[in-house]
Amino acid sequence: MAEQARLIDIYIMGKYYQVPEGLTILTALEYSGYRAIRGCGCRAGFCGACATIYNFRNDPQLRYDLACQKTVEPDMCLVQIPYFPAVKAVYDLEKIPADGDNVKALYPDIVKCYGCNTCTKTCPQELEVMWWMTDALRGDIKAVADKSFDCLMCGLCAARCPQGLTPYYVALLCRRLNGRYLTPPAAHVAGRVAEIASGKYDAEITALKTAGEQELRRRYNERDIEPALEQSRE
Amino acid sequence: MYPAYLEENIHIVEDTRVRRLIENRPPLDESDKKALLRKYHPDNIKSSMRKLKVGVNQGDSAPVELADLLEGNSRIDPKKFDPSSPNYNVDVLVIGCGGAGASAALLAHEAGARVLVTTKLRLGDANTVGAQAGTQAADRPEDSPAIHYLDTMGGGHFENIPDLVEVLVKDAPDAIRWLEKLGVNWDKAPDGSMHELSGGGTSRRRLHSARDYTGLEEMRVLRDEIRNKKINYLEYTAAVELILDDKGQIAGAILLNMETEELIVARARAVILATGGSGRLHIQDFPTTNHYGATADGLVLAYRAGAGLIFIDSMQYHPTGAVYPLQILGQLVTEKVRTLGAQLVNSRGEQFIMPLEPRDVVTSAIIRECRERQRCMKTPNGDSGVWLDSPMIDVIRGPGTIARELPAMVRQFRRFNIDITREPILVYPTLHYQNGGIKIDTEGATNVPGLFAAGECSGGVHGRNRLIGNSTLELFVFGRRAGLAAARYAKEVKRGSPTLEHVRRWQEELQQAGIRDQRPVSPRLLPDYTRRTGGYTSAVFQP
Numbered sequence: 001m002a003e004q005a006r007l008i009d010i011y012i013m014g015k016y017y018q019v020p021e022g023l024t025i026l027t028a029l030e031y032s033g034y035r036a037i038r039g040c041g042c043r044a045g046f047c048g049a050c051a052t053i054y055n056f057r058n059d060p061q062l063r064y065d066l067a068c069q070k071t072v073e074p075d076m077c078l079v080q081i082p083y084f085p086a087v088k089a090v091y092d093l094e095k096i097p098a099d100g101d102n103v104k105a106l107y108p109d110i111v112k113c114y115g116c117n118t119c120t121k122t123c124p125q126e127l128e129v130m131w132w133m134t135d136a137l138r139g140d141i142k143a144v145a146d147k148s149f150d151c152l153m154c155g156l157c158a159a160r161c162p163q164g165l166t167p168y169y170v171a172l173l174c175r176r177l178n179g180r181y182l183t184p185p186a187a188h189v190a191g192r193v194a195e196i197a198s199g200k201y202d203a204e205i206t207a208l209k210t211a212g213e214q215e216l217r218r219r220y221n222e223r224d225i226e227p228a229l230e231q232s233r234e
Numbered sequence: 235m236y237p238a239y240l241e242e243n244i245h246i247v248e249d250t251r252v253r254r255l256i257e258n259r260p261p262l263d264e265s266d267k268k269a270l271l272r273k274y275h276p277d278n279i280k281s282s283m284r285k286l287k288v289g290v291n292q293g294d295s296a297p298v299e300l301a302d303l304l305e306g307n308s309r310i311d312p313k314k315f316d317p318s319s320p321n322y323n324v325d326v327l328v329i330g331c332g333g334a335g336a337s338a339a340l341l342a343h344e345a346g347a348r349v350l351v352t353t354k355l356r357l358g359d360a361n362t363v364g365a366q367a368g369t370q371a372a373d374r375p376e377d378s379p380a381i382h383y384l385d386t387m388g389g390g391h392f393e394n395i396p397d398l399v400e401v402l403v404k405d406a407p408d409a410i411r412w413l414e415k416l417g418v419n420w421d422k423a424p425d426g427s428m429h430e431l432s433g434g435g436t437s438r439r440r441l442h443s444a445r446d447y448t449g450l451e452e453m454r455v456l457r458d459e460i461r462n463k464k465i466n467y468l469e470y471t472a473a474v475e476l477i478l479d480d481k482g483q484i485a486g487a488i489l490l491n492m493e494t495e496e497l498i499v500a501r502a503r504a505v506i507l508a509t510g511g512s513g514r515l516h517i518q519d520f521p522t523t524n525h526y527g528a529t530a531d532g533l534v535l536a537y538r539a540g541a542g543l544i545f546i547d548s549m550q551y552h553p554t555g556a557v558y559p560l561q562i563l564g565q566l567v568t569e570k571v572r573t574l575g576a577q578l579v580n581s582r583g584e585q586f587i588m589p590l591e592p593r594d595v596v597t598s599a600i601i602r603e604c605r606e607r608q609r610c611m612k613t614p615n616g617d618s619g620v621w622l623d624s625p626m627i628d629v630i631r632g633p634g635t636i637a638r639e640l641p642a643m644v645r646q647f648r649r650f651n652i653d654i655t656r657e658p659i660l661v662y663p664t665l666h667y668q669n670g671g672i673k674i675d676t677e678g679a680t681n682v683p684g685l686f687a688a689g690e691c692s693g694g695v696h697g698r699n700r701l702i703g704n705s706t707l708e709l710f711v712f713g714r715r716a717g718l719a720a721a722r723y724a725k726e727v728k729r730g731s732p733t734l735e736h737v738r739r740w741q742e743e744l745q746q747a748g749i750r751d752q753r754p755v756s757p758r759l760l761p762d763y764t765r766r767t768g769g770y771t772s773a774v775f776q777p
Binding site: 022023024027030031032033034035036037038040041042043044045046047049069071088090091092093125126145149150152153172175176177178179180183184185186187188189190191192193196201204205208209213216217219220221223224225226228 | 263264355356358359361363364371372373374375376378379380381383384385387388392396397400403404407408410411414415416417418419420422424425426427428431432437438439444445447449450451454455458459461462464470492493523525526559560561562565566573575590641642645646649760763764765766
């Protein structure tokens with residue numbers, strides 16, 4: 001395909017290249033001869049490893065995206081973002097009950113957020129980052145967990161925050177608190193763990209293990225199949 | 235946005251929806267399935283396989299791309315390199331940090347071992363994060379570990395190792411509970427009970443999900459926990475050779491700083507390989523859903539150190555990889571789309587297969603529809619595909635279901651102006667999973683003392699075909715087991731002195747088999763997607 005596609009002009013770290021239209025930023029870098037070691041992960045928009053910043057020749061406004069998802073456009077100026085560490089609070093989940101004060105205690109700087117909304121504008125997942133920081137300030141852990149659910153933790157929000165906050169780590173803390181404390185544990189899972197420990201299924205599984213292949217096939221083919229559509233969820 | 239000729243065909247798909255809504259496609263019977271697999275499944279194409287000439291599995295078949303690497307030359311010259319002065323000295327070295335590596339590291343740490351994790355990319359860059367649909371565990375009253383056992387054996391064509399399957403299904407609910415306690419946000423009803431879905435080849439609704447970011451959610455939590463527990467880790471550092479001692483036991487590994495090409499010696503009493511799969515080898519030129527680093531490194535290292543492999547001729551092709559637009563060629567369209575009710579439809583608007591058959595069966599049916607029957611659509615790029623009728627989900631389950639259950643998919647396609655709530659998705663099978671791998675026992679141990687393996691790089695539990703949601707389950711079940719067992723082993727082992735004698739012998743074997751000059755250096759580490767603009771990148775050691 002590459003040979004037939006229209007070529008467009010881009011700039012990588014200031015150098016001029018021509019690449020076929022339709023490539024993503026990541027494949028355009030590779031087409032230009034760059035090999036990714038950092039800045040590449042799942043290549044499918046799930047891991048956040050390829051967060052990238054770019055602007056255009058005649059437009060200095062910075063833009064943000066995932067390099068594996070964003071396709072190149074004429075006159076794009078690409079850079080690789082330098083690595084810098086973000087501060088993550090270290091905690092023992094078992095020792096911090098889920099209330100908002102704990103979030104503030106672990107990330108005291110969140111009170112410095114002045115609502116400039118740069119984080120939201122930066123998010124390649126189009127999440128409402130500033131709003132979950134507001135929720136975190138108010139101590140509404142559930143709201144943070146919900147709004148940040150699709151966060152890939154690419155770190156762009158922290159990279160651009162003028163106050164040096166790390167919204168993606170604040171969100172992770174809240175999601176873990178939500179999963180651990182604010183959502184009831186699944187009683188049927190705990191029940192089944194106990195049943196298995198008591199040996200309830202041992203005989204049945206041993207019987208399957210020792211059954212001949214013929215018998216196993218028969219039982220497999222005759223097993224009843226629960227309807228795929230559950231009735232209860234409305 | 236689809237080009238006009240594809241839009242036209244979509245009208246045919248739309249016109250047949252009412253008919254398909256009441257249509258009930260029965261599952262294929264055993265003999266039909268067999269015939270379909272024999273004729274169309276990529277694993278059965280003889281010309282793409284080759285028998286191994288050296289090593290423990292000599293005489294076994296493997297895909298040519300994998301066989302080349304398994305028989306590859308070491309990056310280390312054993313005559314020049316001294317493995318006895320270590321940069322790190324630990325009890326347990328974990329190589330790779332996806333779901334299995336992270337679980338292993340956490341459990342080994344909990345058991346009191348000094349742990350070092352090394353990973354080729356970032357911590358958590360692994361196929362795990364791409365796992366969308368869910369994790370299996372039989373914990374509903376209607377379900378049982380025995381039914382899970384039967385489903386898994388049937389899915390694997392009854393070739394799975396029974397002891398491994400038993401452990402998988404019995405540890406499953408506990409693995410789910412472990413993640414729940416670590417703060418994974420499972421999809422739940424208000425009373426806390428799990429919202430569970432069925433998948434291809436499962437006879438019960440058993441998939442635990444976190445919207446369609448299940449693997450990402452699991453990985454985010456495990457990665458965070460590794461940092462909370464202050465477990466030592468190295469990023470962008472690949473393992474290029476294992477070190478044995480003069481007693482034939484594991485003694486550590488040689489690591490490579492990917493950026494500076496500096497070699498690092500990590501001495502360890504036990505090593506856990508958790509390096510994942512091999513999709514980036516692009517077997518038979520298939521596109522792949524796998525992440526950038528999935529190049530079968532663990533298999534290569536283990537094989538060279540004398541560990542046996544199993545089912546390495548068996549790959550899983552996910553039936554529904556995207557074929558349009560080109561930017562996302564090969565990327566996963568999660569099985570959850572079919573689980574929720576989307577049907578597979580050919581260019582005439584006909585459903586040609588029951589959508590929840592096991593993956594290899596659906597894959598073969600799609601290949602037949604495209605290659606033999608020619609009832610497929612061609613993309614502008616010349617690739618073939620059939621329709622996955624996603625809007626059917628909202629028809630069956632009510633408007634808003636797609637947006638609620640598949641936010642990642644909706645976002646992914648919206649980037650390219652395709653609205654999957656209103657338009658179907660064009661799909662073709664994509665290389666997804668390595669069914670086989672390093673042979674392990676129920677503790678994750680290999681036949682090399684002190685060498686453990688877990689996750690996709692290990693083999694046996696899935697037989698020759700893995701069911702949906704059993705892969706992420708395997709990560710936690712066997713990752714945790716391997717972590718514990720390795721920590722226990724490390725406490726007891728009496729160490730010898732480290733050597734690279736096995737590497738010297740390996741190179742000699744290659745020479746004797748007359749293949750030394752024909753084989754590449756391995757492990758491969760990263761796929762080579764860089765367009766050649768000049769010379770060749772240097773390997774650390776060119777044999």
